Amino acid sequence: MKDGLALHLEALWRYGLVLSRNRDTAEDLVQATCVRALERAEQFAPGTRLDRWLFAILRSIWLNELRARRVRQGSGVVDAEVALVFEGSEAIETNILAAQVLSEIGRMAEAQRETVLLVYGEGFSYREAADLLGVPIGTIMSRLAAIREKLSPLADMSRQPAPRGKRGDDV
Amino acid sequence: MSEQSHPDDPTIVAYLDGELDPAERAAFVARLEAEPDLLQRLEELDRGGAGIADAMAELKARAPKPRLDDILAQAVAQHAAEGDTVVPFRRSPFANLSPRQLIAASVALFLLGGIANDFLRGQQAPRQEPQRAEEAETTRREDWRQAVAEYWSLTTPETLALAPTPERAAAELRLASSKLGVDLAGVPGQLPGLSFRGAQLFDFHGKPLVQMAFLDPEHGPIAYCVIDDPQKAEIARTTETLDDFTIVHWSSGGQARLLIGRAPAGRLEALAEKVAG
Structure with missing residues (x-):
């Protein structure tokens, strides 16, 4: 289990970051996932994909942790969703389009963020993504269509040199 | 950015992602040749997907x-x-x-x-302030739903991947029914479209609490819970949301009951109708 975990740490971190949009929380999620996977190693079915199993663990921890935070806020109201930018994206100077795409994804709803990560980041089939998220395949398809629609203007813009100051609008 | 989505969007995306089966794919390609609008929309959504894989790779490359x-x-x-x-x-x-x-x-x-x-x-655990008896009772009445929601949030479709054998299912329902003093054996048969995944017996502040787990092919895990209610409160069916769950709850005849899941209110209300009726 330890060796298997080592192979998937970066993928787990990325999933945690996409869900939480916070680096500290992403690391906490990786840590909690490692501990739980070690504890439950005997529940992993050999011959199935370890990364899928680990993702399901991380997701259930995230949902539980999210709920705990709402309790602390005392109201059950979702965090004010200001336009969040991935903390890492500012540093990606080598690929402006990638930074813009990440920034745009960072502003999407959680369900869209994790769907785009699973299918286009991790290569989940629609069926696998639907199973993990507990939604019908049709929902995966509509989410991906909405995501592509939102991102399509970025690809158009990136063909023309964009003034650098423009990225300030995203903050 | 158009306000209204194209009705063919899901099919277009499935085509672009190689998720159509050969027959669907052939039919779609034939349409593309005949429908310029469809082709134009496909190109738009294709552009929208262009930078995603790179962006995701960049993100992973920044993992510490x-x-x-x-x-x-x-x-x-x-x-x-x-x-x-x-x-x-x-x-x-x-x-x-x-x-x-x-x-x-x-x-x-x-x-x-x-x-x-x-x-x-x-x-x-810290000590709580002492509460007056009625306040405490009201709090507890709400708390059991909160507690169920906290626990149910850990449940995924994978948690419920395995169905119990008919013998096991019957034995679980018998045990739960006898502890609660209510016959629950018929409940799985009253909930059409849901696959029964077992009944578990819990204890909530000294009161027996039964949780029956179901898998809804469309909406994932759904639980039907019954808890003993010594106050014998009569509370009409009420729909509420708790975090991202929908809950339909009601109390009568010495038990409080609820249905919980990440499903639309209408779906859970229809199920509540079946099981309460």
């Missing part, structure tokens, strides 16, 4: 590998040192919880296992 290796090493060491119990996992990621969060966590753990609960109560 040495820190993550340390995190894994610590987890391995902790696991080896503390043995195979529930407690170490709970302690570490939630070490900085506020008192309120600890109460919530202890409620959840109470349902998860007695050992963990003893740990929290014995060593970490």
Whole structure:
């Protein structure tokens, strides 16, 4: 289990970051996932994909942790969703389009963020993504269509040199 | 950015992602040749997908590998040192919880296992202010739904992947029915479209609580819960949302009941109708 975990740490971190949009929380999620996977190693079915199993663990921890935070806020109201930018994206100077795409994804709803990560980041089939998220395949398809629609203007813009100051609008 | 989505969007995306089967694909390609609008929309959505894989790769490349290796090493060491119990996992990621969060966590753990609960109560849980009896009763009436929601949030379709054998299912329902004094054997048959995944018996503040787990092919895990209600309150069917769950609850005849899931209110209300009727 330890060796298997080592192979998937970066993928787990990325999933945690996409869900939480916070680096500290992403690391906490990786840590909690490692501990739980070690504890439950005997529940992993050999011959199935370890990364899928680990993702399901991380997701259930995230949902539980999210709920705990709402309790602390005392109201059950979702965090004010200001336009969040991935903390890492500012540093990606080598690929402006990638930074813009990440920034745009960072502003999407959680369900869209994790769907785009699973299918286009991790290569989940629609069926696998639907199973993990507990939604019908049709929902995966509509989410991906909405995501592509939102991102399509970025690809158009990136063909023309964009003034650098423009990225300030995203903050 | 158009306000209204193209009705063919899901098919277009499935085509672009190679998710159509050969027959669907052939039909779609034939349409593309005949429908310029469809082709134009396809090109638009194709552009929208262009930068995603690179962006995701960039993000992964920024993972703090040495820190993550340390995190894994610590987890391995902790696991080896503390043995195979529930407690170490709970302690570490939630070490900085506020008192309120600890109460919530202890409620959840109470349902998860007695050992963990003893740990929290014995060593970490803060003392609550004494409450007047009625306030306490109202709080408890709401708390049991909160507690179920906390616990149910851990459940995924994978949790419920395996269906119990008919013998096992019948035995679980018999045990739950006898503890609660209510015949629950017919409940799975009253909920059309749901696959029964077992009944578990819990204890909530000294009252028996039965949770029947179901898998809805469309909306994932759904639970039907019944708890003993010594106050014999009569509460009409009420729909509420708790975090991202929908809950339909009602009380009558000495039991409080609820249906919970990440499903539209209409779906759960229809199920409640079946099981309450």
